[in-house]
Amino acid sequence: MDRPSKIFSVRGMRDILPEQATHWQELEDIIQDWLHSYGYCNFRVPILERTQLFCRGIGNITDIVQKEMYSFTDFLSGDQLTIRPEITAGLIRASIEHNFLYKKPRRIYSIGPVFRHERPQSGRYRQFHQANVEALGFVGPDIDAELIIMLSRLWKKLGINDYLRLELNSLGELNERIAYRDSLIDYLKKNLNLLDEDSKRRLHSNPLRILDTKNLEMQDLVKNAPSLFDFFGKESCSYFDNLCKYLEDSSVNFKINTRLVRGLDYYNLTVFEWIKECSGNSITICGGGRYNGLTELLGGKSTPAVGFAIGIERLLDLWLKKKFFLNQKDKECDIYIVRYKDFESKRLALRIGEELRNAEFSVIVHAGSCEFTKQFRMADSSGAEIAILIGPNEIAEKIVLIKYLKKNLPQQKVLLNNLADFLRSKRNDIFFQNGE
Numbered sequence: 464m465d466r467p468s469k470i471f472s473v474r475g476m477r478d479i480l481p482e483q484a485t486h487w488q489e490l491e492d493i494i495q496d497w498l499h500s501y502g503y504c505n506f507r508v509p510i511l512e513r514t515q516l517f518c519r520g521i522g523n524i525t526d527i528v529q530k531e532m533y534s535f536t537d538f539l540s541g542d543q544l545t546i547r548p549e550i551t552a553g554l555i556r557a558s559i560e561h562n563f564l565y566k567k568p569r570r571i572y573s574i575g576p577v578f579r580h581e582r583p584q585s586g587r588y589r590q591f592h593q594a595n596v597e598a599l600g601f602v603g604p605d606i607d608a609e610l611i612i613m614l615s616r617l618w619k620k621l622g623i624n625d626y627l628r629l630e631l632n633s634l635g636e637l638n639e640r641i642a643y644r645d646s647l648i649d650y651l652k653k654n655l656n657l658l659d660e661d662s663k664r665r666l667h668s669n670p671l672r673i674l675d676t677k678n679l680e681m682q683d684l685v686k687n688a689p690s691l692f693d694f695f696g697k698e699s700c701s702y703f704d705n706l707c708k709y710l711e712d713s714s715v716n717f718k719i720n721t722r723l724v725r726g727l728d729y730y731n732l733t734v735f736e737w738i739k740e741c742s743g744n745s746i747t748i749c750g751g752g753r754y755n756g757l758t759e760l761l762g763g764k765s766t767p768a769v770g771f772a773i774g775i776e777r778l779l780d781l782w783l784k785k786k787f788f789l790n791q792k793d794k795e796c797d798i799y800i801v802r803y804k805d806f807e808s809k810r811l812a813l814r815i816g817e818e819l820r821n822a823e824f825s826v827i828v829h830a831g832s833c834e835f836t837k838q839f840r841m842a843d844s845s846g847a848e849i850a851i852l853i854g855p856n857e858i859a860e861k862i863v864l865i866k867y868l869k870k871n872l873p874q875q876k877v878l879l880n881n882l883a884d885f886l887r888s889k890r891n892d893i894f895f896q897n898g899e
């Protein structure tokens with residue numbers, strides 16, 4: 464008898480084998496701890512929803528609804544169903560259904576798979592996972608800023624903040640967009656011969672998306688298009704100005720990109736994306752914004768809302784590249800502690816070693832009875848970025864001496880009490896290199 468043929472996975476859907484799953488688990492744990500530290504609680508919704516939810520929520524004219532949804536008729540019930548292409552609409556549906564926002568505003572998150580029938584390529588899958596975060600019932604813009612500041616903290620925690628840039632825009636309010644839309648269509652119609660087929664198709668259905676085109680030949684055209692900001696009233700202007708001020712206060716760097724419109728129709732006012740530049744291609748790790756109209760659109764009471772979703776596969780890929788870099792074979796540790804041979808120095812060295820490991824550095828505390836020069840040689844060959852020197856003088860002064868082993872920087876005295884915080888704040892400068 465012939466052996467039955469093998470059955471393979473569906474295109475664009477990936478298996479996560481145990482070795483990989485360990486990294487997933489670790490990343491998800493970090494994400495959940497981070498979310499809990501800002502008061503967000505977990506909310507789980509089904510993967511299968513009524514198709515109407517996404518048509519109405521995301522918008523009938525978007526690429527997601529028109530081309531990318533896994534939709535089918537349940538032949539047992541006759542219901543038209545869709546495997547969720549995002550989580551936000553399901554969370555809002557469930558919040559309305561359970562009167563969840565009745566008593567107070569809420570901070571919620573949901574992590575899980577989403578499905579889009581896109582052309583698979585590196586970093587783009589048909590089943591992927593999102594960490595989806597929503598602040599429901601808050602007017603803003605302070606909460607919009609908090610979400611962005613919060614993300615910046617996560618990138619720092621993962622050691623990838625140097626690799627991401629934040630793009631920020633405001634889409635104003637619906638009436639402002641409607642006025643703008645007419646003027647944009649007029650402008651584009653005058654330049655019809657410069658539009659590609661995709662843009663011609665969008666001209667009347669979704670002209671704002673044309674601004675987001677990747678077509679190099681259309682860049683001058685979109686650069687010279689009328690600006691949506693010119694159509695903003697006082698409130699939209701001050702909303703955006705205040706958001707920018709909050710971010711500046713928190714030292715979060717951002718670039719205003721007036722062409723950023725996002726691929727879902729429910730946004731108003733704030734929109735943002737965190738982007739990684741990767742060999743000339745940019746890849747969005749996280750995107751979000753404000754969507755004050757969605758609850759009402761889905762049959763609930765008007766409720767201000769803002770949120771974002773992180774693409775877990777994309778974040779994991781970047782994070783593992785960083786981790787891999789740190790764990791290179793020629794590197795035994797981040798920090799090598801060199802110490803004098805007296806008892807008190809050895810005692811302090813052991814204690815500091817533990818403290819720095821608590822701060823998530825890998826540390827070798829020198830053991831054995833060699834002279835300083837030999838200890839420094841061993842520190843060099845360990846691949847450590849810095850050596851920390853401890854001796855009777857340092858103990859008397861309550862300091863340690865930091866010697867940079869790879870970077871051409873002068874040695875530095877740091878107060879003993881402040882050592883872990885100091886090294887934490889310098890983690891990216893000292894321990895990571897630029898580039899991939």
Ligand code: HAM
Binds near residue numbers: 581595747750774
């Ligand atoms: P989105 O920009 O469509 O937003 O998706 C969020 C993130 O999911 C993207 O930034 C990207 O990292 C990841 N992603 C999207 N498509 C794929 C794909 N095919 N393969 C791998 N990763 C992908 C939303 O879904 C909104 N619901 C976000 C939101 C929440 N806005 C407000 N609240």
